[in-house]
Amino acid sequence: MKPIFTLNELINALSQSSKDNYKTIFKNLVLDKNVLDEYLNWSTKKYVRNGIYKSDNFELILLCWEAGQETPIHCHSGEECWMYLIEGEIEEVQYHKHENGDVEAKGIRKIANQQQAYINDAIGLHKLKNNSKGRTISLHLYAKPIESCSYFDEQSKTFIKKNLSYDTYKGEILSSKTVSSI
Ligand SMILES: [Fe+2]
Numbered sequence: 001m002k003p004i005f006t007l008n009e010l011i012n013a014l015s016q017s018s019k020d021n022y023k024t025i026f027k028n029l030v031l032d033k034n035v036l037d038e039y040l041n042w043s044t045k046k047y048v049r050n051g052i053y054k055s056d057n058f059e060l061i062l063l064c065w066e067a068g069q070e071t072p073i074h075c076h077s078g079e080e081c082w083m084y085l086i087e088g089e090i091e092e093v094q095y096h097k098h099e100n101g102d103v104e105a106k107g108i109r110k111i112a113n114q115q116q117a118y119i120n121d122a123i124g125l126h127k128l129k130n131n132s133k134g135r136t137i138s139l140h141l142y143a144k145p146i147e148s149c150s151y152f153d154e155q156s157k158t159f160i161k162k163n164l165s166y167d168t169y170k171g172e173i174l175s176s177k178t179v180s181s182i
Helices: 007-015 019-027 033-039
Strands: 048-054 059-065 080-087 089-097 103-112 116-119 125-129 136-143 148-153 158-163
Touching: 007 019, 007 048, 007 059, 019 080, 019 116, 019 136, 033 080, 033 136, 080 089, 080 103, 089 116, 089 136, 103 116
Parallel strands: none
Antiparallel strands: 048 059, 059 136, 080 116, 080 136, 089 103, 089 125, 148 158
């Protein structure tokens, strides 16, 4: 398989393949930050979810993280998730969910430039954080698209269901949250 240099090449490859090939397609990614220009939006309040493409079978989201921004501990609603680091560094902590609802950290790793990661609910829950001093950009592929997920609320120690939305889609700002393209 040829290297994939652009988002159009990636979307075409994913659209023409079954999910079995998504891993191989992601392994052939050679995406430079420059081809993502129109999707790069940032916020000082929270990492920004920039939707690139969504079909019945998959969605592609570019996450832009300021230093220190993080997700809560969350599941993936029975779907699969591949992540590709464009720039910067993400720290991933994986968790096991006990039957009584407790969560327990079971591993931590760093994903840096051009590296990849994969998770599904059988592997466990996870939390992602830009623990570096600079900005981080990560590309996420979900199959199928995830409309809602449960996240662990640290204060109440319970899981809360949340509907997921994009802050921007195809470059258009949708969220009232302060989003800056600088
Ligand atoms: Fe995730």
